[in-house]
Amino acid sequence: MHSQFTIDCVILSFDNGKLQVLLTERNEYPYKDWWSIPGYFVDKYEEMEDAVYRICHEMTGLKNIYMDQLAAFAGVKRHPEGRILTVAYLAFVQFDSIKNKIKPVSTYMKQAKWFAANDLPDLAFDHLDIVTKSLDRLKNTISYSASLYELLPEKFTLTQLQQLHEAILGKTLDKRNFRKKINTLGYLKPLDEYQKGVSYRAAKLYKLDKRKFQKVIGQP
Amino acid sequence: MHSQFTIDCVILSFDNGKLQVLLTERNEYPYKDWWSIPGYFVDKYEEMEDAVYRICHEMTGLKNIYMDQLAAFAGVKRHPEGRILTVAYLAFVQFDSIKNKIKPVSTYMKQAKWFAANDLPDLAFDHLDIVTKSLDRLKNTISYSASLYELLPEKFTLTQLQQLHEAILGKTLDKRNFRKKINTLGYLKPLDEYQKGVSYRAAKLYKLDKRKFQKVIGQP
DNA sequence: AATATAATGTGTATTTATTACACTATTAAA
DNA sequence: TTTAATAGTGTAATAAATACACATTATATT
Numbered sequence: 001m002h003s004q005f006t007i008d009c010v011i012l013s014f015d016n017g018k019l020q021v022l023l024t025e026r027n028e029y030p031y032k033d034w035w036s037i038p039g040y041f042v043d044k045y046e047e048m049e050d051a052v053y054r055i056c057h058e059m060t061g062l063k064n065i066y067m068d069q070l071a072a073f074a075g076v077k078r079h080p081e082g083r084i085l086t087v088a089y090l091a092f093v094q095f096d097s098i099k100n101k102i103k104p105v106s107t108y109m110k111q112a113k114w115f116a117a118n119d120l121p122d123l124a125f126d127h128l129d130i131v132t133k134s135l136d137r138l139k140n141t142i143s144y145s146a147s148l149y150e151l152l153p154e155k156f157t158l159t160q161l162q163q164l165h166e167a168i169l170g171k172t173l174d175k176r177n178f179r180k181k182i183n184t185l186g187y188l189k190p191l192d193e194y195q196k197g198v199s200y201r202a203a204k205l206y207k208l209d210k211r212k213f214q215k216v217i218g219q220p
Numbered sequence: 221m222h223s224q225f226t227i228d229c230v231i232l233s234f235d236n237g238k239l240q241v242l243l244t245e246r247n248e249y250p251y252k253d254w255w256s257i258p259g260y261f262v263d264k265y266e267e268m269e270d271a272v273y274r275i276c277h278e279m280t281g282l283k284n285i286y287m288d289q290l291a292a293f294a295g296v297k298r299h300p301e302g303r304i305l306t307v308a309y310l311a312f313v314q315f316d317s318i319k320n321k322i323k324p325v326s327t328y329m330k331q332a333k334w335f336a337a338n339d340l341p342d343l344a345f346d347h348l349d350i351v352t353k354s355l356d357r358l359k360n361t362i363s364y365s366a367s368l369y370e371l372l373p374e375k376f377t378l379t380q381l382q383q384l385h386e387a388i389l390g391k392t393l394d395k396r397n398f399r400k401k402i403n404t405l406g407y408l409k410p411l412d413e414y415q416k417g418v419s420y421r422a423a424k425l426y427k428l429d430k431r432k433f434q435k436v437i438g439q440p
Numbered sequence: 441a442a443t444a445t446a447a448t449g450t451g452t453a454t455t456t457a458t459t460a461c462a463c464t465a466t467t468a469a470a
Numbered sequence: 471t472t473t474a475a476t477a478g479t480g481t482a483a484t485a486a487a488t489a490c491a492c493a494t495t496a497t498a499t500t
Contacts, residue, residue, distance in 0.1 A: 004224050005294070005305055044303070048294045072292040072307045074225070074268045083264070085225055085305065087292045159477075176479070177459065184457075200475040201466040379448080396450070397488065404486075420446040421495040 006086040008039030009056050010134040014151040015095040019117035019167050021131055024059050024109035030080045031124035039086060052089050058106040062098060066147060067091040070134055078126045088130045092150035142168055144217055149208045157195055157203035158182060187212035226306040228259030229276045230354040234371040235315040239337035239387050241351055244279050244329040250300045251344035259306060272309050278326040282318060286367060287311040290354055298346045308350045312370035362388055364437055369428045377415055377423035378402060407432035
């Protein structure tokens with residue numbers, strides 16, 4: 001038995017130099033056959049935080065993804081069958097590691113698919129507003145958010161990190177200055193490992209030192 | 221006729237060197253006679269943005285206050301009569317200009333009263349969580365928020381502004397460095413006017429130049 | 441009129457961060 | 471061995487942040 005509000009999940013990833021949004025194709029009215037961000041009703045006695053994981057799993061097949069609350073959306077006309085409030089959540093996932101795991105469990109969605117954030121199809125409900133707000137949030141928290149690194153593999157190159165920043169900020173950055181900045185931050189640890197399988201000079205791999213990140217960013 | 225979610229308003233102000241929270245004393249069950257942040261049910265066909273102003277007015281007597289959405293709170297046990305989701309909003313008001321206008325219109329609240337943010341009574345529901353989150357939000361947005369200046373009179377002294385920053389950040393700031401920073405910001409305009417009614421050297425008054433603020437802060 | 445009080449308002453030297461800018465090094469493939 | 475593709479590096483100039491102490495001004499008091 002479900003209550004009268006829903007949860008919608010903006011699941012962002014990074015691939016091919018672009019931010020990607022995971023959309024699901026609806027199999028039920030309203031907006032049957034439309035693309036939407038994955039979402040569903042919260043059960044009456046279910047905590048929102050639990051519902052987010054359940055719904056994300058049912059609609060996309062993805063499990064154990066960390067989500068942050070974005071905002072509530074409750075426009076009277078957002079849902080054709082009467083105002084239904086939704087609480088939007090925002091998650092970041094690493095593209096390659098879940099590539100093959102994306103498949104709705106519920107028949108409520110026909111399929112789930114990635115779309116480049118700057119080239120989205122028409123979306124159901126007010127889901128475009130929700131995605132737009134997510135991208136703004138990401139832009140505004142880029143320097144403070146450890147979850148940013150969920151968008152990258154555990155071990156990543158500085159070029160990957162720079163390209164991610166560029167995609168989020170929508171502008172190019174200077175390589176030398178970017179790397180100098182990384183050094184002063186102190187929470188990005190160079191490893192004694194290098195990229196593999198590239199047909200050019202392999203780049204050094206880095207990882208986020210979460211403890212140091214907490215110290216530096218936690219209470220500045 | 222109202223729907224099944226509420227709006228709660230965190231109304232912050234600044235007086236006596238401290239952040240102040242406007243609380244209302246409940247006159248209805250549950251939590252009759254408890255202090256709470258002002259809130260009530262949204263009507264079924266009412267936009268949230270309209271409801272915020274209506275509810276704020278009914279519960280406190282205050283009109284036309286700018287509010288920002290903070291977050292949704294929906295703990296299953298937050299309301300003793302079953303889970304009721306609330307969307308919290310955050311507003312800043314200038315203390316002196318509304319001092320005498322605070323009086324609930326609705327009989328749902330017995331009275332409204334200011335409390336220092338660091339010395340609150342026990343609060344109804346999960347309202348302490350909501351206030352705490354508001355104060356965090358204020359801290360994190362202090363440099364980017366034009367609404368910050370709603371906490372001060374239209375014309376204010378740099379000492380007032382510094383004390384406000386100190387109250388929000390919870391630490392003291394250096395006067396000379398603070399003023400140097402103000403100068404480089406460029407959107408705080410010195411006036412040819414001075415403080416009145418003080419028994420010592422009168423300070424110069426400043427005001428926020430909203431156009432310049434937009435330019436500087438809008439898209440950095 | 442002189443003094444006390446209480447706050448305002450100001451500058452400099454040091455350190456740190458940001459910006460602008462171009463070439464050499466490395467690897468794999470051809 | 472050459473080519474292609476990307477990794478990796480330094481310096482000078484400017485701007486911002488920090489640490490720090492005293493003269494100035496308006497009023498109230500004697």
